[in-house]
Amino acid sequence: MVLFSRINQAYRRLKVYMGNHQTWGSTHAGVLGAKPVAYFSAEFGIHESLPIYSGGLGVLSGDHVKSASNLGVPLVAVGLFYAQGYFRQKLDRDGFQNEEYDDTQVEHLPIKPATNQEGDPILIDIETRTGHIKIKVWKVQVGRVPLYLLDSNVEENDPEDRQLTSRLYGGNERTRIRQELVLGVGGVKALHAIGICPGVFHLNEGHSGFGPLEVIRCRMTDDGLAFDDAVREVAMQTAFTTHTPVPAGHDRFAPELVEEHLGPLRDQLKISFDEFMGLGRIDPQDPSELFCMTVIGLKLSRTANAVSQLHGSVSRRMWASLWPWRVEEEIPIGHITNGVHSQTWLANQMRTLYNKHFPTDWADRLGEPSVWNGILNVDPGELWETHNTLKARMISFIRRRLVDQSSRRDEDAATIDFAQSVLDPEVLTIGFARRFATYKRANLIFSDLDRIKSLMNDPHRPIQIVFAGKAHPKDQPGKDYIRAIANLRNDPELKARVVFVEDYDVNLCRHLVQGVDVWLNNPRRPLEASGTSGQKVVLNGGLNLSILDGWWAEAFDGKNGFAIGNGTHHVSDEVSDQRDAESLYQVLENEVAPMFYHRDIDGLPREWIRRMMHSINTLAWRFSSDRMVMDYAHHVYLPAAGGLSCKM
Numbered sequence: 253m254v255l256f257s258r259i260n261q262a263y264r265r266l267k268v269y270m271g272n273h274q275t276w277g278s279t280h281a282g283v284l285g286a287k288p289v290a291y292f293s294a295e296f297g298i299h300e301s302l303p304i305y306s307g308g309l310g311v312l313s314g315d316h317v318k319s320a321s322n323l324g325v326p327l328v329a330v331g332l333f334y335a336q337g338y339f340r341q342k343l344d345r346d347g348f349q350n351e352e353y354d355d356t357q358v359e360h361l362p363i364k365p366a367t368n369q370e371g372d373p374i375l376i377d378i379e380t381r382t383g384h385i386k387i388k389v390w391k392v393q394v395g396r397v398p399l400y401l402l403d404s405n406v407e408e409n410d411p412e413d414r415q416l417t418s419r420l421y422g423g424n425e426r427t428r429i430r431q432e433l434v435l436g437v438g439g440v441k442a443l444h445a446i447g448i449c450p451g452v453f454h455l456n457e458g459h460s461g462f463g464p465l466e467v468i469r470c471r472m473t474d475d476g477l478a479f480d481d482a483v484r485e486v487a488m489q490t491a492f493t494t495h496t497p498v499p500a501g502h503d504r505f506a507p508e509l510v511e512e513h514l515g516p517l518r519d520q521l522k523i524s525f526d527e528f529m530g531l532g533r534i535d536p537q538d539p540s541e542l543f544c545m546t547v548i549g550l551k552l553s554r555t556a557n558a559v560s561q562l563h564g565s566v567s568r569r570m571w572a573s574l575w576p577w578r579v580e581e582e583i584p585i586g587h588i589t590n591g592v593h594s595q596t597w598l599a600n601q602m603r604t605l606y607n608k609h610f611p612t613d614w615a616d617r618l619g620e621p622s623v624w625n626g627i628l629n630v631d632p633g634e635l636w637e638t639h640n641t642l643k644a645r646m647i648s649f650i651r652r653r654l655v656d657q658s659s660r661r662d663e664d665a666a667t668i669d670f671a672q673s674v675l676d677p678e679v680l681t682i683g684f685a686r687r688f689a690t691y692k693r694a695n696l697i698f699s700d701l702d703r704i705k706s707l708m709n710d711p712h713r714p715i716q717i718v719f720a721g722k723a724h725p726k727d728q729p730g731k732d733y734i735r736a737i738a739n740l741r742n743d744p745e746l747k748a749r750v751v752f753v754e755d756y757d758v759n760l761c762r763h764l765v766q767g768v769d770v771w772l773n774n775p776r777r778p779l780e781a782s783g784t785s786g787q788k789v790v791l792n793g794g795l796n797l798s799i800l801d802g803w804w805a806e807a808f809d810g811k812n813g814f815a816i817g818n819g820t821h822h823v824s825d826e827v828s829d830q831r832d833a834e835s836l837y838q839v840l841e842n843e844v845a846p847m848f849y850h851r852d853i854d855g856l857p858r859e860w861i862r863r864m865m866h867s868i869n870t871l872a873w874r875f876s877s878d879r880m881v882m883d884y885a886h887h888v889y890l891p892a893a894g895g896l897s898c899k900m
C-alpha cells in the first residue's frame with residue numbers, strides 16, 4: 253500500500269514536471285530545439301541502480317543530463333551500457349579489496365530498446381580491419397533527456413565481442429580502444445539510425461574523440477565535402493571538455509591498434525595512415541608519439557574547456573605545445589567550473605527548510621544568487637537541529653553498513669557489537685570519500701600518527717572520521733591505502749574514531765554528504781581538476797576543509813569553509829605532502845575544532861552556524877549544475893549551433 257502510493261505520488265510529480273513547458277531553455281536555447289546537443293560520455297551516474305559510472309566524471313555527466321532536463325535545454329546523451337558496470341567493493345578481514353561484478357537486471361530497470369522511426373530496434377555495424385562489431389542500443393528517459401546506451405552483447409558478435417561493453421574500465425588497451433570506437437563512432441551512427449540530427453557534439457572527455465570522424469565521413473559522403481572542409485565544418489559544431497591533468501587520465505593508443513580499428517573509416521576519409529595518426533599527435537610528424545584521445549578532441553573541436561578556473565590554466569600550460577606560436581594565455585582552452593544537481597544531493601529535511609524560507613519557485617531558479625539569500629532568514633537553531641537530525645541519520649546508516657560488513661566476514665560478536673554503536677553523534681565528524689587514486693592522498697591525515705591520535709582523542713574536542721572509496725582494480729598503491737585505513741580498526745586508540753564503509757557509490761555518497769560536519773579534500777595540488785563531492789556537502793550545510801585546488805581554489809573566500817595550505821605547491825611531492833599535512837593539523841587544531849565546540853548558553857555553535865549559512869549563500873548557486881549547464885548553453889552550445897564566434 254505504502255509503496256503503491258509512493259509510486260503514484262512519484263508519477264504525479266513527474267507529470268507536473270514534464271508538463272511545464274515554460275522552461276529556461278524554451279526562452280534561451282530554443283534554437284537547439286530541432287537540432288539538439290549530443291552529449292557523449294563514457295560514464296553516467298544517474299542512480300545507484302544503474303552502475304555505469306566509477307566516480308566523479310560519471311556523476312558529473314549524470315548531473316549535467318538532469319540539469320539539462322530541468323532547464324529544458326534540448327540535449328540527448330550517449331554512453332555505453334556496461335552490463336556488469338563498475339565493480340562492487342568488498343573488503344576482507346585484513347582490509348584487502350575484492351571486486352565483485354554483478355549482472356545488471358535489465359528487466360528491473362526503466363530501460364528499453366531504442367527504436368528507429370519505423371519502430372524497429374536498432375542494430376549498428378562498425379567495421380574494423382579484423383571484423384565487424386554489432387551494437388544494440390538501449391534508451392533510458394531521464395526527465396526530458398533521452399540517454400542512449402550502446403551494448404555489444406548481441407548474438408551476431410563473437411563471444412569475446414559480446415563481452416566488450418560488459419565492464420567499465422575493464423580489459424586491456426585493445427578492449428579500451430574498441431569501447432571508445434563503439435562510444436564515438438557507434439554513438440554517432442546510433443543517433444543517425446534513431447533519426448536524431450544533432451546541432452552540437454559535446455565530447456565529455458576524450459573517450460568519445462573518434463565520434464567527430466564519423467560525422468566528418470557523413471559530411472563527405474552526403475554533402476560531397478573534401479576532408480579538410482568537412483573537418484573545419486564539423487569542428488565548428490564540436491565542443492570538448494577535458495577533465496584531468498593526471499597523465500594516466502589521457503588515453504593513448506599504439507598505431508597498430510588505431511589502424512586495426514579506424515582503418516576502414518580512414519579509407520572513407522581518403523587520408524593516409526600518417527595523416528590519420530597526426531590527428532592524435534601533438535607533432536603530426538613525430539612517429540614516436542602515440543595516438544592521444546585528448547589531442548584529437550582538442551584538434552576536432554572549436555571550443556575546449558577545463559572544469560575549474562585553476563584547471564583551465566593548468567590545461568593551457570599542459571597542452572601549449574599544440575599551439576607553439578601562441579603565448580600561454582592565448583591557448584584556446586577556457587573553463588566552465590563543474591557543479592552538482594541540487595535536487596539529487598539535497599536532503600529532504602533541508603529541502604523542507606528551504607521550502608519554508610526561499611521564494612516559492614526556488615527549485616526552478618537554483619542558479620540565481622538571490623534565491624539563496626533565503627538562508628539568511630533561517631533561524632540558526634532550526635538549521636543546527638536539522639543538521640543534527642541528518643547527522644544522526646547518517647550515523648545509523650553507517651552503523652548498519654558496518655554491522656553488515658562484519659557479519660559477512662563472520663567476525664566475532666564483540667566486533668559486531670562494537671559496530672552497532674560506533675561513532676558518537678556529539679563528536680565533530682569528518683567525511684572523506686572519493687576514488688582512492690593516490691594523488692587524492694587519503695592517508696595524508698595519518699602522516700603523523702601520534703599527532704592525529706591526540707587530536708582525535710582530545711578530551712574536550714574529539715574528532716572522528718568516516719572513509720569510503722574504491723581503488724581501481726589495477727591500482728595497487730590505491731588498494732594499499734584502503735588496507736592501511738581499514739586496518740586502523742585494530743588500533744585501540746583509533747578504532748572508535750576511524751571507520752571505513754565499503755562500496756562507495758551514489759547512494760553512500762548521498763548519505764555522507766548529507767550528514768557530515770566537515771568534508772575533507774586533500775589532493776596533491778594541482779591535480780584535482782574540479783572535485784564535486786564538496787559541492788554536494790554545501791547544499792546540506794556541511795563545511796569544506798580543502799586544499800586550494802580544483803573548485804575550492806575559486807570558491808573559498810575565507811569564511812565559507814576552511815583552507816589547507818595557501819594555494820601554492822612545491823616541485824617536490826614529498827615537500828608538498830609534508831607542508832600540507834602540517835597545515836591540515838594546524839587548521840584542525842586551531843580553527844575547525846575550536847569553532848565547532850564553542851557553544852553559547854543555548855548550546856549552539858554560533859560562529860559555526862554563521863559559516864554554514866555563508867557557505868550555502870555564497871556557494872550553492874555557483875556550484876549547481878543548473879548554473880553549469882546555463883554556462884555551457886551560453887558559451888558553448890549556442891555559439892556552436894549558430895556558428896557564431898566564441899569568447900569563453
Ligand SMILES: *Cc1c(COP(=O)(O)O)cnc(C)c1O
Nearest residue numbers: 307308686757758761783784785
Ligand atoms: C560526487 C561523487 C564523486 C566525485 O567526488 P570528487 O569529490 O570529485 O572526488 C565520486 N564518486 C561518487 C559516487 C560521487 O557521488
